[in-house]
Amino acid sequence: MPGVRHVVTLTFRDGTTTEQVDDIVFALGALPSVIPELRSYVVGPDLGRSDGSASLAIVADFDSWEGYEAYRDHPDHVAVATEMIVPVLSGRSVVQHETT
């Protein structure tokens, strides 16, 4: 049965501090321990080596679309998104695709 991969890039506003980004990475990194539907979860802040890059990438793998929805709607994920990410967010790009 195919799985689902959720790929996100986030761009943070000018003035967002390294500490804020570190806090977001840390908070996101805690989600797999509370969301068992996350089969794999890789979060990484951009190295700043290419002009025009976004700020952070998230690649999340699930066994099913329902697993993705459980992550999307989980209160801990929603809390990180609304309390820590949205206040510094200037752009977001998302793809969801099947995996084999």
Next chain:
Amino acid sequence: MPGVRHVVTLTFRDGTTTEQVDDIVFALGALPSVIPELRSYVVGPDLGRSDGSASLAIVADFDSWEGYEAYRDHPDHVAVATEMIVPVLSGRSVVQHETT
């Protein structure tokens, strides 16, 4: 030694056909056979289940930044990008981050 992950989302112009997207996915999928620096390469077209999603995601893993540069500059990759992707591209978001 940490590796490098290259995460890209591409958004294609309205009117881009499924066949054009399939051709791009197929052409990208051939790159690992000619670019040995690609340790892992996952390409997936968006399922269209979330409003405002981009069209295609690419997640490429390398052992080093030099591996990423070999991919970036490889003539077969450049050919797919310039001949197949750029003509239908309306947006692109990129992150490069370390992996452990």
